[in-house]
Amino acid sequence: xxxxxxxxxxxxxxxxxxxxxxxxxxxxxxxxxxxxxxxxxxxxxxxxxxxxxxxxxxxxxxxxxxxxxxxxxxxxxxxxxxxxxxxxxxxxxxxxxxxxxxxxxxxxxxxxxxxxxxxxxxxxxxxxxxxxxxxxxxxxxxxxxxxxxxxxxxxxxxxxxxxxxxxxxxxxxxxxxxxxxxxxxxxxxxxxxxxxxxxxxxxxxxxxxxxxxxxxxxxxxxxxxxxxxxxxxxxxxxxxxxxxxxxxxxxxxxxxxxxxxxxxxxxxxxxxxxxxxxxxxxxxxxxxxxxxxxxxxxxxxxxxxxxxxxxxxxxxxxxxxxxxxxxxxxxxxxxxxxxxxxxxxxxxxxxxxxxxxxxxxxxxxxxxxxxxxxxxxxxxxxxxxxxxxxxxxx
Numbered sequence: 141x142x143x144x145x146x147x148x149x150x151x152x153x154x155x156x157x158x159x160x161x162x163x164x165x166x167x168x169x170x171x172x173x174x175x176x177x178x179x180x181x182x183x184x185x186x187x188x189x190x191x192x193x194x195x196x197x198x199x200x201x202x203x204x205x206x207x208x209x210x211x212x213x214x215x216x217x218x219x220x221x222x223x224x225x226x227x228x229x230x231x232x233x234x235x236x237x238x239x240x241x242x243x244x245x246x247x248x249x250x251x252x253x254x255x256x257x258x259x260x261x262x263x264x265x266x267x268x269x270x271x272x273x274x275x276x277x278x279x280x281x282x283x284x285x286x287x288x289x290x291x292x293x294x295x296x297x298x299x300x301x302x303x304x305x306x307x308x309x310x311x312x313x314x315x316x317x318x319x320x321x322x323x324x325x326x327x328x329x330x331x332x333x334x335x336x337x338x339x340x341x342x343x344x345x346x347x348x349x350x351x352x353x354x355x356x357x358x359x360x361x362x363x364x365x366x367x368x369x370x371x372x373x374x375x376x377x378x379x380x381x382x383x384x385x386x387x388x389x390x391x392x393x394x395x396x397x398x399x400x401x402x403x404x405x406x407x408x409x410x411x412x413x414x415x416x417x418x419x420x421x422x423x424x425x426x427x428x429x430x431x432x433x434x435x436x437x438x439x440x441x442x443x444x445x446x447x448x449x450x451x452x453x454x455x456x457x458x459x460x461x462x463x464x465x466x467x468x469x470x471x472x473x474x475x476x477x478x479x480x481x482x483x484x485x486x487x488x489x490x491x492x493x494x495x496x497x498x499x500x501x502x503x504x505x506x507x508x509x510x511x512x513x514x515x516x517x518x519x520x521x522x523x524x525x526x527x528x529x530x531x532x533x534x
Contacts, residue, residue, distance in 0.1 A: 170388025220268030
């Protein structure tokens with residue numbers, strides 16, 4: 141009896157091994173056909189090899205909220221040693237670029253309204269007198285707040301300069317009755333991005349955009365193109381199963397997406413000197429799961445579209461929404477509560493946090509486990525949905 145059970149187990153194992161070998165052979169043929177088709181498409185090759193380089197070299201430089209030059213005016217109504225000292229201290233700061241010295245606050249307001257300047261400082265007539273009498277002098281800051289980020293940062297920098305100037309005046313006044321200047325020494329330590337280089341913050345996010353575009357756009361357009369050419373009918377009449385077809389369509393772009401990630405990380409290190417302090421295997425493992433998600437989404441959209449134009453519109457609309465809500469350019473915490481709740485269904489939101497966490501912070505699996513679990517669930521769900529939606533008809 142035990143001998144018969146052993147024979148049956150061997151037969152079952154042999155059958156399973158033959159079944160796995162058969163499925164792998166079918167997948168190999170599908171992959172071979174897909175790679176030949178990809179490299180024959182001359183319009184797809186520039187997207188694969190040129191687009192990543194353009195994205196990294198242009199977007200990382202262009203997509204920045206850093207304020208480097210603020211056009212500023214100073215209205216000096218006092219013309220005193222103290223006002224000239226404050227003016228010189230402001231002009232010595234590289235952030236501000238003096239483009240005018242109006243004679244009145246009204247003239248400064250008109251120039252701001254005409255978009256000729258971003259910021260104006262009005263020094264009153266009794267500025268030096270109040271400093272001499274140990275009083276708190278008042279100054280006025282006029283700000284063009286159309287660009288809210290530039291207005292906030294510019295006025296904050298200017299306020300800090302004025303505050304430092306006032307503190308230095310108080311330190312110089314050692315006469316009786318002068319108010320004591322409270323001196324607080326602050327030593328700042330910036331973790332994960334010590335130089336406060338905005339490119340180090342943006343480059344990992346641009347890498348997310350890079351592999352998302354490669355995955356979703358190319359994966360969706362490849363299947364729809366076969367519909368337009370009619371070659372999909374030749375595959376539909378073969379005994380290939382739906383999951384084999386979807387997996388065969390997905391795997392070439394999965395490998396291409398991982399290659400693009402390696403290329404992007406190398407370019408970011410060479411050109412922008414971005415510190416990579418995390419684990420390469422962890423990053424590539426999670427990136428593979430994310431690529432399965434976006435490729436499955438692209439394949440799903442291609443199953444409900446008949447032309448490349450249709451699927452391009454669908455993918456472009458969703459990409460714009462997901463990118464703007466992912467936290468790539470603006471913090472998610474600054475969004476309304478309802479938008480933050482919607483972001484829980486945004487895979488880019490999770491992957492942007494994972495990418496920055498691994499690259500800049502050196503985060504391990506324990507720190508990003510919840511985000512990874514969400515990506516894994518979405519990847520399995522979207523892959524299953526793409527297989528279910530694909531109609532294998534002749």
